[in-house]
Amino acid sequence: MELLNVIRRMSLRLKLPIREIARRTGVSRNTVKKHLKADTVEPKFAISDRASKLDPFAEKLSGWLKSEASKSRKQRRTLKQLHVELVALGFTGSYSRVAAFARDWRADRQREQQTTGRGTFVPLAFRPGEAFQFDWSEDYALLGGERTKLQVAHIKLSHSRAFLVRAYLLQTHEMLFDAHWHGFRVFGGVPDRGIYDNMKTAVDRVGRGKERQVNARFLAMTNHYVFEPQFCNPASGWEKGQVEKNVQDSRPRLWLPMPNFPDLAALNAWLEQRCMELWREIPHGVLPGTIADVWTEEQAALMPLPQAFDGFVEKSKRVSPTCLISFDRNRYSVPASFANRPVSLRIYPERLVVAAEGQILCEHARLIQRSHDLPSRTIYDWRHYLAVVQRKPGALRNGAPFAELPKGFRQLQEHMLRRPGGDREMVDILALVLHHDEQAVLTAVEMALEAGVPTKTHVLNLLHRLVDGKTTNGPTLDTPQALTLQREPKANVERYDGLRAQIAGGRHAS
Numbered sequence: 001m002e003l004l005n006v007i008r009r010m011s012l013r014l015k016l017p018i019r020e021i022a023r024r025t026g027v028s029r030n031t032v033k034k035h036l037k038a039d040t041v042e043p044k045f046a047i048s049d050r051a052s053k054l055d056p057f058a059e060k061l062s063g064w065l066k067s068e069a070s071k072s073r074k075q076r077r078t079l080k081q082l083h084v085e086l087v088a089l090g091f092t093g094s095y096s097r098v099a100a101f102a103r104d105w106r107a108d109r110q111r112e113q114q115t116t117g118r119g120t121f122v123p124l125a126f127r128p129g130e131a132f133q134f135d136w137s138e139d140y141a142l143l144g145g146e147r148t149k150l151q152v153a154h155i156k157l158s159h160s161r162a163f164l165v166r167a168y169l170l171q172t173h174e175m176l177f178d179a180h181w182h183g184f185r186v187f188g189g190v191p192d193r194g195i196y197d198n199m200k201t202a203v204d205r206v207g208r209g210k211e212r213q214v215n216a217r218f219l220a221m222t223n224h225y226v227f228e229p230q231f232c233n234p235a236s237g238w239e240k241g242q243v244e245k246n247v248q249d250s251r252p253r254l255w256l257p258m259p260n261f262p263d264l265a266a267l268n269a270w271l272e273q274r275c276m277e278l279w280r281e282i283p284h285g286v287l288p289g290t291i292a293d294v295w296t297e298e299q300a301a302l303m304p305l306p307q308a309f310d311g312f313v314e315k316s317k318r319v320s321p322t323c324l325i326s327f328d329r330n331r332y333s334v335p336a337s338f339a340n341r342p343v344s345l346r347i348y349p350e351r352l353v354v355a356a357e358g359q360i361l362c363e364h365a366r367l368i369q370r371s372h373d374l375p376s377r378t379i380y381d382w383r384h385y386l387a388v389v390q391r392k393p394g395a396l397r398n399g400a401p402f403a404e405l406p407k408g409f410r411q412l413q414e415h416m417l418r419r420p421g422g423d424r425e426m427v428d429i430l431a432l433v434l435h436h437d438e439q440a441v442l443t444a445v446e447m448a449l450e451a452g453v454p455t456k457t458h459v460l461n462l463l464h465r466l467v468d469g470k471t472t473n474g475p476t477l478d479t480p481q482a483l484t485l486q487r488e489p490k491a492n493v494e495r496y497d498g499l500r501a502q503i504a505g506g507r508h509a510s
Helices: 002-012 018-025 029-038 055-069 079-088 095-114 173-187 216-225 237-255 264-281 291-301 382-391 400-404 407-416 422-434 438-451 456-468 493-499
Strands: 131-143 146-157 163-168 193-196 203-206 212-214 228-231 313-318 324-327 330-333 342-347 351-356 359-365
Touching: 002 018, 002 029, 018 029, 055 079, 055 095, 079 095, 131 173, 131 237, 131 264, 146 173, 146 237, 163 173, 163 237, 163 264, 173 216, 173 264, 193 237, 212 216, 216 228, 237 264, 264 291, 313 324, 324 342, 330 359, 382 400, 382 422, 407 422, 407 438, 422 438, 422 456, 438 456
Parallel strands: 131 193, 193 228
Antiparallel strands: 131 146, 146 163, 203 212, 313 342, 324 330, 342 351, 351 359
16 A cells, blocks of 8 residues: 555656656556556455355354244354264365354345345334224233232324233233224224234234135124224234334333223223323324314314224123133133023123023123132022022022122021021022012012011011101001000901801711
């Protein structure tokens, strides 16, 4: 480099002839001519293209390096091991040649990841009411003092960027339907399209290109709300980048520090309120004003909100001889008339509905236990077993479903079971709830207990008075003097002898 600088300066500035330049620099005149004729500012040296012993094995070694890069650090083969395997294949070169090839391969791979490997994208813009994006994430919260893992639904309008975050214990169909209803309810309408990844609750099978086999129940939900589902290419989260960014942003905004609430309903109420507060705080970024300002303008472009989709998942169950069905490691009671028969279980996020023969049989609050260390539970409704104890009144004493009777019924049961036949009378009183309002029966039982007459006949008398609207505790009447008895009647059964048929011998026929 320095010699080239000297030659160019002597020739171009000092105007010295080539012979004088060669004498002063000590190089040949041909070398001086070559540098001046090339007219370059830095020397270039030709590198001979020599074949390497590694060339026949370069493709295989590249494949090995790519395969090892995808493994964990402890499972990767070392370069020495790769060199030994190449030698076994006929490679005669040294280990240093393999190491140099690996260095160049890693440098090329890193350069590709930092440039073209990162991808090239086009910014997206959406019309008002055109689309929304949906995604799931996992976060934690304290529910009832216990750290609970949550499946969090994120739904975001693509134009105004208004968003809603809602937490669930599971990531199932009924939770997905419920999240859409609450999202559309908060947004005030339904956009034209919904953009999703290929989640299993929506897509049964991913085909070639954009071909998808959409879940039938999910498709029913989209038909109800009248929007078009659109699914991203596999592993292409940037196609719904707004909601992906929302997942990232929501953690410091909503989940740090970890929220603490008594139950899931209280947490979701707070999340909804906090999201709407954030709309008024966060600037839109592209359009003037906050997210709330742009959302207010977008509402006119949303389709009016229809009634909520009946978002249940239906499963067929067979009722056991003990009038129970099993679901998610727990058991729920069913009316005894359907024991040993098939029924349909409709699963909602917070409740379970049992149906059969076109009618609703019963409903239970859904119990979700995430920990498999906890024992399974049985949820009874004692009313379902009344038909059984009417035939088997002795089962009332130790029947597990009847351990959950209201307090008034339990107190009456304690009195009834002390005397013979009390279990059957108690069953008859409990069976009154099948024909009368349960609260009215319970009120009659409590009144009988207060009066100190816990009997079946007294309870029936009080119940009929309550049902007919008659007073049960009227004022004391002051009877007139004329109605006072002068002589109280006495029982005399001998008077009935006059009614007996007279026959010969003075005796009646038997």
